Amino acid sequence: MKKVAQPPRSYADIIRRSFTSLLLTIGLIIVLTVSVTLTIDQLVRAQEQAARLSANLQVTQVSNFQDWLTVNRGSGLNSHNTFILIKNTNGSTTSLLPNGKNPTLAGSWQVPFTHLIYIKKMGLYFSETLTAGNKTYLLYIGMHVLLGNLHVLIAVLIIAIGLSLLIGLLFVRRLANRISQPTIELAHAAQQAAANPEVTQPKLPQPTEPVEINQLAKDFNQLLAAQNDRLRHERQFISDASHELRTPIATIRGNIKLIERHSAKHPEVIPESLGFIDQESLRMQHLIENLLHLSRADRATVDLQALDVATLAQGVVNHYQPLVSQPLTFDGPDHPAMALGDTDMLHQILTALLDNAHKYSPDDQGITVTVAQAENTVTLAVADHGRGISDADRQHIFERFYRVDASRSNQVEGSGLGLSIVAQLVQLNQGQIAVTANQPQGTVFTVTLQAAPQS
Known part of the structure; x- marks a missing residue:
C-alpha cells in the first residue's frame, strides 16, 4: 500500500x-512520578502499621471483633478500611470485619511484586501475613485513601x-506568527524578485531577528547583488558588442552603395572602397574571434601542469620581436x-600583453x-614606456570593451576585449594580474x- 505523503507544515503547526x-509528556511524567511516590509512601506506612500491629498481637491475643478494635487502636489503623482473617489451629478461619460480613477472596487479583491485592467488590488492599503465638493473622489494610488521593490528583x-x-496554544500561535513573519516577508520579497528576472532586483528586507533569518536575508542580498552585477555586465556587454559591430x-x-552608385562613372572608387570593406570585415572577424575566446574561457576547465615560464617567455619574445618596431628585452633567471x-x-596571455604594449x-x-x-x-611582467594609464582607468581596463582614452580609441586598433581575455585566462590558471605605473612613464x-611543487 502506497504511503500518503503528508503536506508540508508551517512554523505554527510544527511549534504547536x-x-x-x-506538555502532555511532562504531564504524564508528573502524574506517574507523583502516583508512584504516593503509592510507595502509602505502602511504607502500611508496612509500619503492620509491624506495630504484629508487636501488639504478641502481647494481646485477638479472638473477637472487640479485641481487634483494642489492638487496632494501638497500631493506628483505621478499622473501617481494615479487616483481619484469623487462621485457627483447627483449620477454621475467623473474619473480623466492621459489619460482621465474611469477605469473598475468590476472584481476587494480586499485584505482581507487591503486597497489594484487589478484592472483588471491595477494592484495593495491602495484605500482610502476621504470626503471633499459635495463630496466623491475615491483615488487609484498605488503600481507599490512596485511590481517592490519586483520583483527585489526576483530576487536578x-x-x-x-x-x-x-x-500555551494561544501563546504558541502568537509566538509562531511572530517567528514566521520575517520568513514570510522574505519569501514574498524573493517571489517578487524571481517574477522579474530581467529587472535589477532590489534588496530583500533584512530583519534584525531571529539571527538565522537575518543571516539568510544577508546571504540572499549578496546573491542578488552578484546577480545584479552579472546582469549589468551582460547588458553592457551586449550594448558594447552591438555598438562595435554596428560601425x-x-x-x-556604405562602401557597397558607393560602388553601386559611382563605379560606372568613377571606377577609381572601387579599389579604395574594397580596401575599406576588407579592413572593416577583418575588424569584425577579430571582434568575433575575441568574443568566442571569452565565451570559451567562461566555460573552460584547465588541467594545470608544471612548466618553465622563463623558457616560454624567452620563446615568445624571440618570435614577437620581428613583428614590432619597438626593441624587446627579456630579463629572467x-x-x-x-x-x-x-x-x-x-x-x-603574454602575446596579448605584448600587443597591448606595442599599440x-x-x-x-x-x-x-x-x-x-x-x-x-612566479611572476611574469610586461613593462612599456607608453602614455600610461590613469588611476581611474586602471580599475576598469579588464572590463569588456573598455578603452583607455576614448577620444583616441579610433586611432588604435582593437576592440577593447584583449585585456578582458587576458584577465579571464589568468583566472583559469589560478593566477592574479595587476597593473601599475612604470616610472617615469608607462605601464607594467x-x-x-x-x-x-618541487619533486
Missing part, C-alpha cells in the same frame, strides 16, 4: 505540535494540563622558473619582459602564478 507533545493535573495547553557593418554597407599553468594559455608605446621606446621567482610564486602588467 511540539509544544502539545512536550488533567485540569491544570488542559488549562496550560489552552493558554564596421555601416562602413561596409638562469635556472628554470617552474610554475603551474597551461602552456597555450600563458602563450596567449600604446612609441616606436623608439623599448618593451621589457621580466620573469622572477619567489618562494611560492604583472601576472602572478603559483610555483610548481
